Structure formats: structure tokens, C-alpha cells
Amino acid sequence: MTFKVAIIGRPNVGKSTLFNRLVGRKLALVDDTPGVTRDRRVHAAKLYDLHFDVIDTAGFEDAAASTLPGRMRAQTEIAIREADLIFFTIDAKSGLMPDDKTFAEIVRKSGKPVVVVANKAEARGAQGGMLEAWELGLGEPIPVSAEHGQGLPDLRDAVIAALGEARAFGEEEEDADEETAASEVLIGEDITDPDAEPSYDDTKPMRIAVVGRPNAGKSTLINALIGEERLLTGPEAGITRDSISVDWDWHGRRLKLFDTAGMRRKARIHEKLEVMSVQDGLRAIRFAEIVIIVLDATIPFEKQDLQIADLIIREGRAPVIAFNKWDMIDHPQELLAELREKTERLLPQARGMQAVPVSAETGRGLDKLMDAVIRTHRVWNSRVSTGKLNRWLEGILAHHPPPAVAGRRLKIKYVTQAKTRPPGFVVSCSRPDAMPQSYVRYLSNSLREAFDMPGVPIRIALRTSD
Ligand code: GDP
Numbered sequence: 054m055t056f057k058v059a060i061i062g063r064p065n066v067g068k069s070t071l072f073n074r075l076v077g078r079k080l081a082l083v084d085d086t087p088g089v090t091r092d093r094r095v096h097a098a099k100l101y102d103l104h105f106d107v108i109d110t111a112g113f114e115d116a117a118a119s120t121l122p123g124r125m126r127a128q129t130e131i132a133i134r135e136a137d138l139i140f141f142t143i144d145a146k147s148g149l150m151p152d153d154k155t156f157a158e159i160v161r162k163s164g165k166p167v168v169v170v171a172n173k174a175e176a177r178g179a180q181g182g183m184l185e186a187w188e189l190g191l192g193e194p195i196p197v198s199a200e201h202g203q204g205l206p207d208l209r210d211a212v213i214a215a216l217g218e219a220r221a222f223g224e225e226e227e228d229a230d231e232e233t234a235a236s237e238v239l240i241g242e243d244i245t246d247p248d249a250e251p252s253y254d255d256t257k258p259m260r261i262a263v264v265g266r267p268n269a270g271k272s273t274l275i276n277a278l279i280g281e282e283r284l285l286t287g288p289e290a291g292i293t294r295d296s297i298s299v300d301w302d303w304h305g306r307r308l309k310l311f312d313t314a315g316m317r318r319k320a321r322i323h324e325k326l327e328v329m330s331v332q333d334g335l336r337a338i339r340f341a342e343i344v345i346i347v348l349d350a351t352i353p354f355e356k357q358d359l360q361i362a363d364l365i366i367r368e369g370r371a372p373v374i375a376f377n378k379w380d381m382i383d384h385p386q387e388l389l390a391e392l393r394e395k396t397e398r399l400l401p402q403a404r405g406m407q408a409v410p411v412s413a414e415t416g417r418g419l420d421k422l423m424d425a426v427i428r429t430h431r432v433w434n435s436r437v438s439t440g441k442l443n444r445w446l447e448g449i450l451a452h453h454p455p456p457a458v459a460g461r462r463l464k465i466k467y468v469t470q471a472k473t474r475p476p477g478f479v480v481s482c483s484r485p486d487a488m489p490q491s492y493v494r495y496l497s498n499s500l501r502e503a504f505d506m507p508g509v510p511i512r513i514a515l516r517t518s519d
């Protein structure tokens with residue numbers, strides 16, 4: 054069996070760069086803007102003749118450091134706990150910082166084998182940082198340049214020295230460190246009626262489901278979003294077989310995710326997957342407030358995708374589209390314009406729907422996706438005052454009044470918002486039965502425009518005014 058390596062260190066020492074170097078792919082994870090990389094990922098990596106898995110924690114700290122030091126520490130600890138070997142990375146160019154010592158302390162306490170990677174060793178002045186790294190007391194620093202691919206043979210030797218040949222080359226039995234069992238990951242959910250909560254309350258967990266065709270990338274997306282955070286939240290009582298949810302938080306916003314096939318697959322429940330996924334999808338849609346529709350951007354908008362979207366809208370839930378596998382797209386700008394145009398054309402029921410290109414595999418776009426989810430949730434919860442609605446109605450009646458039917462003009466007297474989640478309006482009019490559907494659609498589009506409610510279903514009920 055292969056071993057797992059966690060790359061640990063304070064932000065900016067070059068963990069992502071090293072990760073990419075080991076994984077041997079341009080994952081586009083490195084960026085100087087904080088918060089570009091995010092959740093932990095595990096990828097197959099290679100260092101000459103050594104084959105192992107590497108856990109990436111890079112970037113998490115940048116985003117979390119200012120607000121959630123505890124969480125950053127928890128994530129680091131999870132990575133360490135899961136790892137067989139730690140690459141404790143420092144920046145030899147800048148030398149040791151107080152944070153290096155904090156991280157080193159965590160690593161030391163874990164008692165796991167460590168290799169100290171003195172990165173940026175090719176830079177001028179790196180020699181000083183190299184020497185300082187001895188002070189960490191974690192052993193000999195190995196000078197490496199992740200960016201330029203230097204020092205890797207020494208790193209290989211250091212790995213073998215730290216683990217021993219047998220382990221490094223996978224000749225030893227894996228210890229019974231099983232994957233997290235399904236029962237630990239999946240927790241039961243008591244289902245309350247989403248309509249029971251009339252006003253927007255962002256302290257309650259937002260309920261999200263992820264749906265899409267098989268192979269669109271749902272499991273990958275969910276894992277990228279949640280990473281190992283589910284281990285932080287832990288299981289709750291009342292595990293049920295048919296409703297699956299997990300709590301996590303995104304930059305402090307509490308979320309509850311309902312998963313369908315994704316987690317089941319992770320839990321290795323293969324039986325009847327196809328049959329279940331339709332049923333589960335439906336159930337998840339009903340329980341959720343926001344439904345992320347994962348589309349494979351290389352084959353978007355198959356009939357089934359449109360059916361799912363239509364179902365979500367009819368159920369009164371708010372859809373957000375993730376155009377996944379964006380890393381495989383050659384002309385992203387052109388394609389995005391085309392796909393957004395298609396979205397508007399094929400799904401006019403929820404005009405202005407959020408549609409975000411993402412790569413579940415690299416983590417790109419996940420921030421934007423979650424921003425879109427949160428924004429859509431807000432719109433879904435929005436309420437317009439009766440005063441504003443009736444001022445809007447005056448304008449409508451002046452410029453585009455209802456048509457005459459059988460020689461008699463239809464009259465609208467009054468509009469009020471009867472509900473939220475999704476926004477629902479009651480229109481009092483003279484002859485509801487005679488009102489053409491096209492005019493109701495016009496009202497709903499106009500409401501959407503006037504009160505800035507893109508991408509959510511809008512319900513209109515007609516009522517006799519006297
Ligand atoms: P992390 O997120 O803390 O793991 O750090 P990154 O991998 O994002 O790297 C932080 C910065 O250091 C980026 O600007 C990298 O280009 C730069 N960097 C990474 N490795 C090296 C290296 O070996 N040499 C030099 N000079 N710069 C590096």
C-alpha cells in the first residue's frame with residue numbers, strides 16, 4: 054500500500070507549488086491572492102520511484118487565518134492525523150517566522166515522521182533560512198526549489214530515510230486505517246417544512262442538494278466543497294438510511310448538504326444506484342432550498358439536465374448551475390457566453406439563473422459557486438413590501454395593462470406578496486379565469502426585473518377581487 058503525505062506549513066511557503074510538483078500536474082492552485090486554493094485534496098503523487106498520496110492543505114490558511122485560526126489548526130491536525138509522513142515546509146528565502154514554530158509544535162506533538170522541506174532554496178539568501186530551519190528540532194532541512202524542481206532527489210532519499218525502505222516502497226501491510234465508514238459520515242435529518250420560516254435568517258443552516266447526471270462530477274464536487282470538514286462536525290444521532298445530510302460551514306455560513314448518489318458511492322453502496330439516484334434526487338430536491346445542478350461542461354444540457362432543472366423550479370426550489378470540468382475547456386470565454394445564453398433560452402422559468410464554471414477537480418470556481426448559492430438563497434427568501442408592489446403595479450397598468458377578453462378589459466386591483474421561499478404573489482383581478490397565461494408571465498418577468506429577483510421561481514396566484 055502507498056503512504057500518505059501531508060504538506061504542512063504556514064501560508065506562502067510554497068505548499069501548493071510543491072503539491073503540484075509532486076502530483077505532476079498543473080492544477081492551477083498557486084496564486085498570490087489569498088483564498089484561491091481551498092479544501093483539502095488527496096492526489097496520487099510520484100517522486101521518482103516512490104508512489105504515494107499527497108494531502109493538500111495549501112491556501113486554506115490564507116482564507117481562514119484572519120477569522121478562524123482554530124479551524125485552520127483543526128484542518129492541519131486532521132491532515133497530520135491522516136498522514137503517514139509530513140513534509141514540514143518552510144520558506145528558506147524569508148527565513149523562519151513565528152508561525153513556523155507554531156506549526157512545528159503541532160507536527161512534533163503528532164509524533165509522525167517528518168521531513169523538513171526548506172523551499173525556495175534556489176533564491177539568494179536562502180542559506181540563512183536553511184540554517185535557521187535546524188532550530189525547529191525536526192531534523193535536517195532538505196533544500197528544495199518546488200518552483201524550479203530542484204533538490205527532489207534529496208527529498209526522495211529523505212523520505213526513504215524517514216519511513217524506512219519497506220514502508221516507502223509499499224512492501225508493508227497497510228494498518229487497518231480504514232476509510233471513514235458510511236455511518237460516521239452520514240447523519241440523519243429531521244425534516245421541517247421550509248415554508249414554515251417566513252423571514253430570511255442566515256443563522257439557520259442553508260439546505261443544499263447536489264444533483265446531476267451520473268459522471269457529471271457530483272461526488273468530486275461535494276468532496277471538494279466539504280473536504281474533511283465533515284469530520285469536524287461529526288455524526289449526529291438518528292442515522293437514517295434514506296435521508297443523508299452533512300453539516301459544514303462556508304466562511305462562517307452554516308450549510309446543510311443533502312447528498313444523493315455522491316456519498317453513497319463514497320460509502321461504497323453500489324447496489325441499485327441508478328434506481329436510487331432518481332428517487333434520492335427527488336427527495337433531496339424537496340428537502341433542499343438551493344439545488345446545485347452539476348453539468349458536465351463538455352456535454353451540457355442533455356435532456357435529463359433540463360428535466361431536473363424544470364423539476365427543481367416546479368418544486369419551488371432555487372437552482373444554481375455548476376458547469377463542471379471547466380479545466381477541460383479550450384475556449385472558456387466563448388463557451389461560457391454560449392452556455393449562459395442557452396441557460397436563458399432553455400430555462401426561461403427562472404430567468405437570470407446563476408451559472409458558474411467550476412472545476413471540482415482543481416477547486417477552481419468553488420468560491421464563486423458558493424457565492425452564487427448564497428446570493429440565490431437570499432433572493433429566494435426575499436420579501437417586497439405591499440407599498441412597493443402597488444407602486445410597481447401602477448406603472449404596469451399605465452404602460453402595459455391587461456388585455457381585453459371578449460370585449461371587456463381585465464382589471465387588476467391589488468398585488469401583495471403572500472409568501473417567500475420562493476417569492477409568491479397574489480394578484481387580485483376582475484376575472485382570474487380569463488387572464489391569459491402570457492400576461493401572467495409578463496407580470497412575473499416584470500416583478501423579477503423590478504425587484505431584482507433573478508434565478509428563482511416566482512409564483513403568481515390570481516384571485517377574484519370582489
Ligand atoms: P502555499 O499556498 O503557502 O503553499 O504557497 P504557494 O505554493 O502558493 O507559493 C507561495 C509563493 O511562493 C508563490 O508566489 C510561489 O510562486 C512562490 N514559490 C513557491 N515555490 C517556490 C520556490 O521554490 N522558489 C521561489 N523563489 N518561489 C517559490
Ligand code: GDP
Nearest residue numbers: 267268269270271272273377378379412413414
Ligand atoms: P458523479 O457520478 O456525478 O458523482 O461524478 P464523479 O464525481 O464520480 O466524477 C465522474 C468523473 O469525472 C470522475 O472520473 C472524475 O474524476 C471526473 N471529474 C469530476 N470533476 C471533474 C473536473 O472538474 N474536471 C475533470 N477534468 N474531471 C472531473
